[in-house]
Amino acid sequence: MPRWSDPAPCDDDERLFECPDCGKRLCTDLSTVSCDRCGVEMQNLSVPRPQ
Ligand SMILES: [Zn+2]
Numbered sequence: 266m267p268r269w270s271d272p273a274p275c276d277d278d279e280r281l282f283e284c285p286d287c288g289k290r291l292c293t294d295l296s297t298v299s300c301d302r303c304g305v306e307m308q309n310l311s312v313p314r315p316q
Contacts (some may be wrong), residue, residue: 281305298308 275281275292282291284300284307291298291307298307 282312283310284308289299 279292279294282293282298283289284291284303284305286303286305288308289300289302290310291300299305300307302303
């Protein structure tokens with residue numbers, strides 16, 4: 266059984282999002298994504314703060 270050193274490895278074209286509530290991580294190429302458990306907007310961790 267493989268073990269993942271990175272819980273959410275992403276390809277270059279994808280972005281890593283994390284739920285601020287439960288910490289769930291997801292890789293997607295969508296601009297925004299909501300946590301399927303909490304229903305809140307997940308934060309994009311793959312880019313520096315836009316401001
Ligand atoms: Zn969540």
